[in-house]
Amino acid sequence: xxxxxxxxxxxxxxxxxxxxxxxxxxxxxxxxxxxxxxxxxxxxxxxxxxxxxxxxxxxxxxxxxxxxxxxxxxxxxxxxxxxxxxxxxxxxxxxxxxxxxxxxxxxxxxxxxxxxxxxxxxxxxxxxxxxxxxxxxxxxxxxxxxxxxxxxxxxxxxxxxxxxxxxxxxxxxxxxxxxxxxxxxxxxxxxxxxxxxxxxxxxxxxxxxxxxxxxx
Numbered sequence: 001x002x003x004x005x006x007x008x009x010x011x012x013x014x015x016x017x018x019x020x021x022x023x024x025x026x027x028x029x030x031x032x033x034x035x036x037x038x039x040x041x042x043x044x045x046x047x048x049x050x051x052x053x054x055x056x057x058x059x060x061x062x063x064x065x066x067x068x069x070x071x072x073x074x075x076x077x078x079x080x081x082x083x084x085x086x087x088x089x090x091x092x093x094x095x096x097x098x099x100x101x102x103x104x105x106x107x108x109x110x111x112x113x114x115x116x117x118x119x120x121x122x123x124x125x126x127x128x129x130x131x132x133x134x135x136x137x138x139x140x141x142x143x144x145x146x147x148x149x150x151x152x153x154x155x156x157x158x159x160x161x162x163x164x165x166x167x168x169x170x171x172x173x174x175x176x177x178x179x180x181x182x183x184x185x186x187x188x189x190x191x192x193x194x195x196x197x198x199x200x201x202x203x204x205x206x207x208x209x210x211x212x213x214x215x216x
Contacts, residue, residue, distance in 0.1 A: 014095065041081065079138055079141045082141075
């Protein structure tokens with residue numbers, strides 16, 4: 001399969017899964033990934049139902065924002081996605097969700113502390129909250145990049161969350177782990193508070209995840 005078409009198909013599949021497991025509702029949120037071997041990005045269209053998307057609905061753009069192929073209007077958060085790709089060569093995919101527990105933390109403007117082992121492994125530490133900016137703006141992109149530094153996830157104030165990864169599967173898994181961790185932290189606070197892991201332990205677990213976790 002052509003790599004461009006394969007990227008579009010993968011974005012469609014992730015969109016359906018995101019909707020199916022309640023990481024968003026309706027048409028909100030967005031998904032993108034780099035096209036292997038090219039300076040292109042495949043991104044979901046604006047305001048279309050994930051369960052009705054087909055690969056032809058996905059928009060392919062250059063890293064400057066010029067449309068390469070596709071007839072749909074790209075996601076309103078295109079500037080945010082492009083800013084991340086242009087700043088972070090390690091990021092191959094981005095998933096933006098409106099999941100309930102992570103969004104609750106974003107609305108409260110409370111970071112998710114580095115207290116859950118699987119989260120610090122895949123994210124790299126705590127999940128910070130970016131300063132508020134309106135959706136679709138360059139300021140939102142700037143604020144998000146600042147809070148995302150050294151991390152694979154960020155909470156968007158009063159909005160939702162962003163997960164990034166080395167591929168779409170990892171970016172999606174980041175969103176799942178962060179959502180679960182937000183729920184765990186909220187429950188822990190009902191019992192007196194979440195106990196954060198030490199920076200040394202976080203660094204050790206992050207390195208283990210990057211170098212030794214899973215099949216090689």
